[in-house]
Amino acid sequence: MKNFLTLQSVETVLGHLRALPVLPAETVPLTDALGRRLAEALHAPADLPGFDRSTVDGFAVRARDVFGAQEGSPALLECVGDCPMGAVPDISLQPGQCARILTGGMLPEGADCVVMVEYSRPAGGNMVELTRTQAPGDHVVMRDEDAAAGDCIIPAGRKLRPQEIGLLASFGQKDVTVRRAPRVAIISTGDEVVPIGSEPRPGQVRDVNSYSLAALCRSAGAEPTLAGLVRDDAEALRRTVLAALDEADVVVVSGGSSAGMRDHTVDVFTSVPGSELLTHGVAISPGKPFILARSGGKCLMGLPGHVSSALVCARAFLVLLLEHLQGSAGDELVPSLTARLTRAVASAQGRRDYIRVKLVPAGAAALEAAWLPQGLDCSDVDWLAQPLMKPSGVVSGLVEADGLVICAENREGLTAGERVRVELLA
Structure with a gap:
């Protein structure tokens, strides 16, 4: 148990995740x-598209035939027919000729651009005046x-x-x-946790994590299964985990991830035949008592029981694991915006903090709010990021959050008015 309660960096944990094999x-x-x-x-x-096609209604022409054309000095061309939609034109343009064409139509042989119909007028018989100069390729999607x-x-x-x-x-x-979509088995633990259809007695809470984690997994392309609600009983948890491993690629246990007397997750993971404990503790907040183990090509993940901690931790690690298992290169953009922080936030150096924030438009009304520091210059941003300081066990703390601000390990906090990057929560 060499990794027991040894805080690892976020990058170390991500390295463990990326070492797992992708799914077939x-x-x-x-x-x-x-x-x-x-x-x-x-x-x-x-x-x-496999052929040169017009992007406008107008006349297919040779660019050299409309060179210098303008309102006061139009090009006079003979219209020799129409380009049919969905078929190859049986027209071959000669010098001084054009053909009517509709948006999406195939250019006839000899044509290399299109003059929009707005810049044309009839000139008697089959003759047309065109009042716009065009270069080769204008208003045309080329074949490749x-x-x-x-x-x-x-x-x-x-x-x-x-x-x-x-x-x-x-x-x-x-x-x-x-x-293949990852199969994720989600297990909630705790004597105090009851099914959502039950009426909690004093001291009890409904099973929130199973449902929020399942929704997060589904949004990441996985197929989640609620594998059970287990009391603080090591043997019962072990049976549930082993049964889940028979079907799932990833087993997630919510609760019991710390080092207290009723925290059994790490012992259960290490008791799985052939398992290897990779992480027990990561230098982040919230979510420090995070557990990661592997058994063959399958992953065992232990998350904190507090709702906000579980979801923030799952966003940091579980979502990235699910994307990796599906073959993601890990280089995709995370939707984000720049804002100014409305108050200072303290942090411990050496720990990565995920700060929940509410976004407020940086308009005149917002600037008059009592909670803003005096003299805050918001002229260079459209949004203000207001830190939400509710405890990690409060469900509304994440519901109210529009995004997360990350305070890096080499910082001891963020200052009021600082420009920050806000990762948007879907």
């Missing part, structure tokens, strides 16, 4: 691929502008959003190879 691949219909992560890079099988054959269009590990789904559909990709 599976093929799913494109209609079911939203939010899944690609198991392998996808390359364009052909040029896209979306993608050229062989291009990597979506890298491995990318989480598929609606726009990636659309790109795959444009190539006729009916099925997609993605990483």
